[in-house]
Amino acid sequence: MKNLKILLIGQPNVGKSSLFNVLVGPKVVVSNYPGTTVEVAQTEKIFGNTKIMFEDTPGIYSISDRSEEEKVTERALFEEEADGAIIIADANSLERSLYMVLQILEAEIPTIIALNFVEEAEKRGIKIDCEKLEKLLNIPVVPINLLTKKWVNKLVDAILKTCPERSRRIKEVARRDFKIEYDDHIERAISKISTQANGRLPKRFVALRVLEEDEDFYKYLKNEKVIGDAKENLKEHPKVAEDICITRYGTASFIAEKVTQIIPLGKEKKLGAKIDRILLHKTWGPLTTSLFLLAIFGILLYLGNLIQGVLMSLTESLLFSLGVAEHSIITIILVQGLTGLAIGVSIALPYVFLFYLLFGLLEDIGLLSRFIVNAERFLKKIGLPGKSFIPLALGLGCTVPATRATRVLSSKKEQFHTASLLAFVPCSSRIAIIMGIVGFYEGIQLAFSVFATLLVAGLIWAFGIKKFIHIKSEPLLLELPPYRRPLIKNVLAKSWIRMKDFVYIVIPLLALGGIAYGILKILGLTNIIVEPLSPIAIWLGLPAVTLIPLVFGFLQKDLTGAMLISVLGSKISLALTPIQIYTFGIAATIGIPCIIALGMLIKEFGFKKAIGLTITSIIYGLLFAGLLWRIISFF
Amino acid sequence: MTKESDILKIVKEDILEVVGRKNKRTPLKFMKLEVTVSHSFVSKAIKELEEEGLIKISSEKRPWKEYIQLTKEGQVRANAIIKKHSVLEKYFFKERRSEEEAIEATNILEHYISTEVIDTIKKLSTFKKEGIPLTEFKQEEGLIANINLNIGLFERVISMGIYPGEKIRITDKIPNGIIIEIKNKKFVLDNNIAKEIKVLEYEKS
Numbered sequence: 001m002k003n004l005k006i007l008l009i010g011q012p013n014v015g016k017s018s019l020f021n022v023l024v025g026p027k028v029v030v031s032n033y034p035g036t037t038v039e040v041a042q043t044e045k046i047f048g049n050t051k052i053m054f055e056d057t058p059g060i061y062s063i064s065d066r067s068e069e070e071k072v073t074e075r076a077l078f079e080e081e082a083d084g085a086i087i088i089a090d091a092n093s094l095e096r097s098l099y100m101v102l103q104i105l106e107a108e109i110p111t112i113i114a115l116n117f118v119e120e121a122e123k124r125g126i127k128i129d130c131e132k133l134e135k136l137l138n139i140p141v142v143p144i145n146l147l148t149k150k151w152v153n154k155l156v157d158a159i160l161k162t163c164p165e166r167s168r169r170i171k172e173v174a175r176r177d178f179k180i181e182y183d184d185h186i187e188r189a190i191s192k193i194s195t196q197a198n199g200r201l202p203k204r205f206v207a208l209r210v211l212e213e214d215e216d217f218y219k220y221l222k223n224e225k226v227i228g229d230a231k232e233n234l235k236e237h238p239k240v241a242e243d244i245c246i247t248r249y250g251t252a253s254f255i256a257e258k259v260t261q262i263i264p265l266g267k268e269k270k271l272g273a274k275i276d277r278i279l280l281h282k283t284w285g286p287l288t289t290s291l292f293l294l295a296i297f298g299i300l301l302y303l304g305n306l307i308q309g310v311l312m313s314l315t316e317s318l319l320f321s322l323g324v325a326e327h328s329i330i331t332i333i334l335v336q337g338l339t340g341l342a343i344g345v346s347i348a349l350p351y352v353f354l355f356y357l358l359f360g361l362l363e364d365i366g367l368l369s370r371f372i373v374n375a376e377r378f379l380k381k382i383g384l385p386g387k388s389f390i391p392l393a394l395g396l397g398c399t400v401p402a403t404r405a406t407r408v409l410s411s412k413k414e415q416f417h418t419a420s421l422l423a424f425v426p427c428s429s430r431i432a433i434i435m436g437i438v439g440f441y442e443g444i445q446l447a448f449s450v451f452a453t454l455l456v457a458g459l460i461w462a463f464g465i466k467k468f469i470h471i472k473s474e475p476l477l478l479e480l481p482p483y484r485r486p487l488i489k490n491v492l493a494k495s496w497i498r499m500k501d502f503v504y505i506v507i508p509l510l511a512l513g514g515i516a517y518g519i520l521k522i523l524g525l526t527n528i529i530v531e532p533l534s535p536i537a538i539w540l541g542l543p544a545v546t547l548i549p550l551v552f553g554f555l556q557k558d559l560t561g562a563m564l565i566s567v568l569g570s571k572i573s574l575a576l577t578p579i580q581i582y583t584f585g586i587a588a589t590i591g592i593p594c595i596i597a598l599g600m601l602i603k604e605f606g607f608k609k610a611i612g613l614t615i616t617s618i619i620y621g622l623l624f625a626g627l628l629w630r631i632i633s634f635f
Numbered sequence: 636m637t638k639e640s641d642i643l644k645i646v647k648e649d650i651l652e653v654v655g656r657k658n659k660r661t662p663l664k665f666m667k668l669e670v671t672v673s674h675s676f677v678s679k680a681i682k683e684l685e686e687e688g689l690i691k692i693s694s695e696k697r698p699w700k701e702y703i704q705l706t707k708e709g710q711v712r713a714n715a716i717i718k719k720h721s722v723l724e725k726y727f728f729k730e731r732r733s734e735e736e737a738i739e740a741t742n743i744l745e746h747y748i749s750t751e752v753i754d755t756i757k758k759l760s761t762f763k764k765e766g767i768p769l770t771e772f773k774q775e776e777g778l779i780a781n782i783n784l785n786i787g788l789f790e791r792v793i794s795m796g797i798y799p800g801e802k803i804r805i806t807d808k809i810p811n812g813i814i815i816e817i818k819n820k821k822f823v824l825d826n827n828i829a830k831e832i833k834v835l836e837y838e839k840s
Contacts, residue, residue, distance in 0.1 A: 062794035064787075093818055096796045124819070213786055241786045249793050273806065276821075282810050373823050377811045475825035476812050477788070479795060482821075 002050040004163055007076055009104070010088035011096060012059030013481045015116045017041075018146045018490065019088055020056040047156050055082070061096070063103050064214060074216075077109065078201060084110040084163030086155070088144075091121035091128050094260060098252035101137065105177045108202040110163045113141045114155060125263040133259040137178045180251045186211070186240060189230040196226040212241045272483050279370045289374040292367070293393075296358050301435065304351040304428075311346035318342070333518045340514015343558045344429075344507055347436075348398065351428035352502050355397040356495040363494070364486035369478055376476050382459065383466035385409060385473040388418040394498070395425035399597040401501040402427075403604060413471045416605055416613075420465070423591050423617035424458030426451065429557035430589040436561050438585040441573045450585040457590055457624050461617075501600075509596045513556030517563075526552065539626040540583055543568075543575070550588055557594045583629045590621025646680040648716055651689065654703050655713025661703050684709070766833030769805070769813060770826055776804050777834035784831050792828070796820055803834060 010016040024043040041056040057073040064070060076082060085104050089097030097113070104111050115130060130141045140158040144151045181187065193207035199220045209217040210227060218224055234240050278284050362368045368390075376386030387408050395402035399422050406415040426434060439447030465471075520526050530547045537544045549563035564584075568575040576584070592598055592614040601610035654661045681703065684690045689709035693702050705713055766780030779799050782792060796817055797803075806821065807814040813829045815822050824832070 062790055064790055093796055093820055096794065096820075099794050212790075242789055245786075245790045245793050246799070249798050253798065276814070277807070280807060280809050280814060280823075285809070373809070373811070380811065475788075475827050476823060477791065477795075477825060477828055478823050480814070480821040480823055 004083045005053045007082045007085045014088045091117045095253035095256035107205045115143045118143045127261040129259045192230045196222045285374045289371045307350035315342035336518025337511045337515035341511035344510030347432045348428045352397045356498045360491040360494045366481045366483040382462035395422045399427045400600045403600040586625040591618035651713040766835045769829040769832040780835045781833040
């Protein structure tokens, strides 16, 4: 059997992930916002006697490695060696897609163009001559329509015909495809540098990347001195990298012009423009954005509560039937584990899933990128790029996937700064603590003042970081996609992908956290561990026993409420004053929330940084809570 | 304010000058890159030049290999333009301090100097080849003349389709940036990026 690895490459919003879904089934995030697929998704499928591994890549505009997303694609293309690439082109703006096609042809990778939005473009009076394009570039062009499947065979045929196996490729692909001719002086520099190129990548391609100032490609040179030599001759043209870029785009648009026929139409009515007038207005924009977010929050609390009530009573009766069994140590531990799991599932699952569903809808309609623009005005002030809105908002669901989502940001520093702010974005479990303890025993106003306190604490933290660490954040540069009717299938698929981290990592660990707590309790260790920490209780003005839920909540956040009840009895409002409940709420919710989030931080940023952040954020939270109740009781 | 017919005239003379200087046939594609205005202007200019019998288009088998060649008459015209250019350049080198300024002034003036000089100099005050920063641009539509960003941002902007020579429409200005439309695609640009994108005014004839 033949094996092929084919990459799917395209701009954001071009239908890459939808194409992937049609080819191999719903296994990847589909999105109307740039930057949802940051990791590469892979799936295999067998066609005849060939096994094709398809890889979906993040939406990009060019393959140069200027952002994290582009780096992912660049790695997939050159370091892991792909056998071919399908470039999903947008018939509405062909030249833009061709820019990337030309770049990949320069790398001498077999390429197929899948032309999407053909009908949409024709409605706008743009008609593309696929045969002519095929002839010009000498690569297959397959028009696709993601609502049907008629084109799939044609596309697969094209892959099988165009992409030879790796062993045969080198000879065969010394290729006949279209090549850009650059200005004479650039061509001279290219041939000079290619003499020094080393390794399996095409020499001309390496030379071009080097001239484009991509330092990752210097390692493919035998001698880096050649760069200086080549540039010596380019003194009259100091902006070589820019010239290459311009020529490439110019060639792309020249080819696009050759194959595109534009039939002038009357001016279409633009509802989208009117909506944008409001959504991006200097006052209405931020206002509608916050209203939307508040509405989501409201729906979440309301529906989440409803579902949670049903699930809780179900699991409680289940646990009860288990609990009456014999009282061996093993069953106690088992029951503790199941309790951890059940509470986790019934509290977190409905919130998290609902939240990601609503968020996915916002994305696919096209609202999210408008919200990002509005949020950027504010985020810029605390030193964050607009895109950090995505992980921060996802943090309202669960901190673990949100930490992973910081990858949409282009530098590690920005990613870490954003991740550190997740200490102040209440996830579903922390919302449950605030609403279920503070709100339940002392009323909704006090619960909201806890939310407000989190916001203030987070702002102080963010300004502090901005003051001491200079992070150069990326300026706002974003395409605003047209508003589209969301495909429910896509939204569901996407919510599921985001949930995956939660279901496969968080939920099992919730059970483990429960078991760990159970063992410690049976061994009578909980008090012993907590005892040396009693000064913290004094600082917080809380009874020492409340440290048990505070400390062991780190193992399983959703158990915090249950633990508090078990140490204080169910009449919490008698045991604690309102100020004490408020202080407890703050101490329990500021900081990296749980051991699972810590694990994800370690995975993304390394052990040292993750531990450092977790400890600092928790100490900060405790300091903040202690100071605050002192200030409040002073008045 | 520059009218479309003015731009067309400038583009036509620029084409003759470029081909004349190269003194050989010039790839059509190269021409489209050399002149920083919309490709449709270049196409139109080339078509008119061909109709006036000043240039010939020769193509080889492959359609992207079209060349421009000057006819005899075209060569005469091109020489005149080149001469005019060098005379002006000399004059401005004496008058102005920086080389750049001189070349810039020459590039613009050469198109007008044979007509009513004073009138055109008045026009020139609003028509700089460099263009006006997008942030200060007052019209709704313009042509992108020049983009001046570091290579990382430059390539990103270009590959998104924000390209010298394209028609740009300013849809809205918001507190943290500018919303623009290019070829039916909508973008939001930070003001710091927008101010490095230079735009030319133009008016449909």
